Amino acid sequence: MSYECFKVEISDNIAHVVLNRPDKRNNMNPAFWKELPAIIKDIDYGSKARVIVISSTGPHFTAGLDVSSFASVTDPINQADEKTKRLQSGTAFYDNVLEMQGAFNCIDDCRLPVLVAIQGGCIGGGVDLITSCDIRYATEDAFLTIFETNIGMTADVGTFPRLVKLIPEGYVKEMAYTGRKVGAEEAKTMGLINQVYKDQKTMLEAVMVIAADIASKAPLAVYGCKKMINYARDHNTTDSLDYIAIWNATHLKVEEIQEAMVANTEKRPGNFVDLPKSRKQG
Known part of the structure; x- marks a missing residue:
């Protein structure tokens, strides 16, 4: 099956799910939120692999939410008029956020271990994504940022409920309040990243070895x-x-x-x- 945002390969009991829009910095457009849970559930429910590896293409893991699609998140479906749109906008926003949260909840709920390999920027929604995964790896040039703060938002797709259970609260608050970039080595010191590699090729080779080891177990x-x-x-x-x-x-x-x-x-x-x-x- 072909996807707009992803490439999927399954071999030797390892499913490799690759974000595949490098020209758009793998931002999370409307198709992303539908394709990711469909892919994860297809692999899990169909027992098509024993472990999932998520990686990306291009200089950055993901630029996060596609801001060009953000304006429509408060639009009700089949709105009748402007008054209806205004009155229903809050509920429409709530429903939309729940759908986006579900795209990452399916990773947490997946029966299989999900490993993620991060290169370059992991921005905004990217942090929501990687915190839903079981194990995180990164390249030396990788960085994470809770970018929503910088554009007047509070991250709402999964960062805070998961991040506070992964690293000390003080780190979470500093990242959230400042929206600053946290480099891979610092993130490893926090306990958010398991291992840092010199480049993406080295990282993927190592992660696939780890995935194969997991896949060899019962x-x-x-x-x-x-x-x-x-x-x-x-x-x-x-x-x-x-x-x-x-x-x-x-x-x-x-x-x-x-x-x-x-x-x-x-x-x-x-x-x-x-x-x-x-x-x-x-």
């Missing part, structure tokens, strides 16, 4: 890890311990454990079952 176990980590992030220790006990009581498979142990002993890839296709599909 998918049911990796899914459980993501589910438990995300649950623990949002709940207290007592609830999280109880949930993981219940999870393993229903999901732990002795056959998969035995296969992993034998495969490690025999120094061969494990023969693991894939995640089932989701009933959400279609």
Whole structure:
């Protein structure tokens, strides 16, 4: 399937999703918000891979929201007249933001680990995107900025609820209040970036090795890890311990454990079952 904003390749259980509008600095136009969740859900629900890698093209990862399309976000669908438009504009804006948030929520909700490789600028909505991913990598020239502050907005697509759970609150507030550029090495010091590489080619090669390592593990176990980590992030220790006990009581498979142990002993890839296709599909 072809997309306006993305290129998708699936090989060796790794789905590579590439932002593919470098001439537009991969800004997030209306098509972006529809295509991204459709792609993620298709891979996840159809169990087409075991790990997803998101990367980009051109000098910048993404310039964030396409501001030329922003003017229409308060327009109600099928507006009757100017008075109706004015009265419904707030609700229309709210609905639009929920749809945009959903485009990144699907990454957080995805059963598969999602890795992101960032080069150049990761601006505005780009920060919303990468904070929804499981693991973040960057090039030396990469930088992040909560740019919305600089144009009189408060970031609303996912940055703050996720960023405050990734790095100390003081860093979040400084980034938000100033809208300044945070370089890759500083972001790594904060704990937001896992590793920094000299250039995009080196980064992608390394990230694909990490993705292949993840893809070699039992998918049911990796899914459980993501589910438990995300649950623990949002709940207290007592609830999280109880949930993981219940999870393993229903999901732990002795056959998969035995296969992993034998495969490690025999120094061969494990023969693991894939995640089932989701009933959400279609």
